[in-house]
Amino acid sequence: xxxxxxxxxxxxxxxxxxxxxxxxxxxxxxxxxxxxxxxxxxxxxxxxxxxxxxxxxxxxxxxxxxxxxxxxxxxxxxxxxxxxxxxxxxxxxxxxxxxxxxxxxxxxxxxxxxxxxxxxxxxxxxxxxxxxxxxxxxxxxxxxxxxxxxxxxx
Numbered sequence: 159x160x161x162x163x164x165x166x167x168x169x170x171x172x173x174x175x176x177x178x179x180x181x182x183x184x185x186x187x188x189x190x191x192x193x194x195x196x197x198x199x200x201x202x203x204x205x206x207x208x209x210x211x212x213x214x215x216x217x218x219x220x221x222x223x224x225x226x227x228x229x230x231x232x233x234x235x236x237x238x239x240x241x242x243x244x245x246x247x248x249x250x251x252x253x254x255x256x257x258x259x260x261x262x263x264x265x266x267x268x269x270x271x272x273x274x275x276x277x278x279x280x281x282x283x284x285x286x287x288x289x290x291x292x293x294x295x296x297x298x299x300x301x302x303x304x305x306x307x308x309x310x311x312x
Contacts, residue, residue: 161195162292163187168205172285180289189228190235194292194299200233201295203288208241212253215263226271234295236274240284243277
C-alpha cells in the first residue's frame with residue numbers, strides 16, 4: 159500500500175480514488191504537492207495546471223525558483239503539468255507570455271535545476287503519473303533498504 163501525502167495547501171488535489179493501492183492523506187509539506195509518507199525530505203511532486211505554470215514563469219517566478227531550488231536537493235522530484243507541451247508551443251493559453259519565451263523558460267529551468275517537467279496532457283494522466291512516479295520511488299527505496307538490512311545482518 160502506498161501512503162501518499164497531499165499538501166494541505168494543494169487546491170483541487172489528486173484523490174487517487176481510482177488506485178486501490180493508494181492511501182491518500184493530507185499533511186503540510188515543506189516542498190511540493192505530493193510525497194510518500196516518511197520521505198517528505200527526499201521525494202516531491204509539484205503539480206501545475208497550465209495557467210499556474212505560466213504564472214510561475216512570469217509574475218510568480220521568484221517564488222517558483224525558490225521551490226525548484228528546494229526540489230533540486232531531493233533524491234527524486236518532478237513537476238507535473240496538466241497540459242500538453244504543444245499547448246505551450248501553439249500559445250493555447252491565456253497569458254501575455256509569448257509561446258517561444260514560455261518554451262525557452264521551461265527548458266532553461268529543467269536544465270538549470272536538473273528537474274523533469276512531465277507534460278501529462280490532462281489531469282487524469284497527471285494523477286496517474288504522480289502515483290506511478292511515487293510507486294517506482296517506493297520500490298527502489300525498499301530495494302535499497304533491504305540491501306542495507308541484509309548487509310547489516312551479515
